[in-house]
Structure formats: structure tokens, C-alpha cells
Amino acid sequence: xxxxxxxxxxxxxxxxxxxxxxxxxxxxxxxxxxxxxxxxxxxxxxxxxxxxxxxxxxxxxxxxxxxxxxxxxxxxxxxxxxxxxxxxxxxxxxxxxxxxxxxxxxxxxxxxxxxxxxxxxx
Numbered sequence: 001x002x003x004x005x006x007x008x009x010x011x012x013x014x015x016x017x018x019x020x021x022x023x024x025x026x027x028x029x030x031x032x033x034x035x036x037x038x039x040x041x042x043x044x045x046x047x048x049x050x051x052x053x054x055x056x057x058x059x060x061x062x063x064x065x066x067x068x069x070x071x072x073x074x075x076x077x078x079x080x081x082x083x084x085x086x087x088x089x090x091x092x093x094x095x096x097x098x099x100x101x102x103x104x105x106x107x108x109x110x111x112x113x114x115x116x117x118x119x120x121x122x
Contacts (some may be wrong), residue, residue, distance in 0.1 A: 031043060067122070071122060074121070085116060086122065089117065092109070093110060096110065
């Protein structure tokens, strides 16, 4: 009976400690020694303060990744037209924002360009 108590008592103390140690293992730094070798400690031949490879944060995903993937599927001529339309739309929108009161015709021209942009699946 005393052995059972001792076992339960030691398990009660070791389980939380094990989970804490497991969490710390995920944040160990990784160092690149050469082209094919990585280490958790700075490499012997490397200068002091060698570059750390791992990061403790996730890099944000580029917001225009979907647009780049869609454009990669288009033929080169369509890609060129998409780039021209996009720059034209941005230029016209900036010009219209600077005007005090844009006309309906000017707003309609930009709307037509946006429709062409969507129809081309840019």
C-alpha cells in the first residue's frame, strides 16, 4: 500500500513537470552548421553568434498569393493586360479621389475597367 501511494504521489508531481518540459522543447533554437547539418547548439566551426534558423513566430501569409496563383495560370498576353488594367484602375481611382466631385462618366469608366478585370479572371 505505501508503494502505491508513493507511485501515485510521484506521478502527480511528474506529469505536470513533463508537460512543461515538453512545451519548452518546441522553442529550442536550431542552428545551420553547413548545407546539410543542423544543430540545437551553435556549431563548433561557426563564429560566435551564428545565424539562427528557426523562428518563434509564424510569418504572415502574403495577401496577394491567390492573385499571383491565378495570374500564373493565364497566358502571357492576358497577364500583361491584367497588369495594365490593374495599374490603370489604381491610377484612375487615385485621380478621382483627389477631385472634389467626379462625374458619373468618370466613375462609369472605372467601373467598366473593374468589370473587364473581373471578366479576365485576373
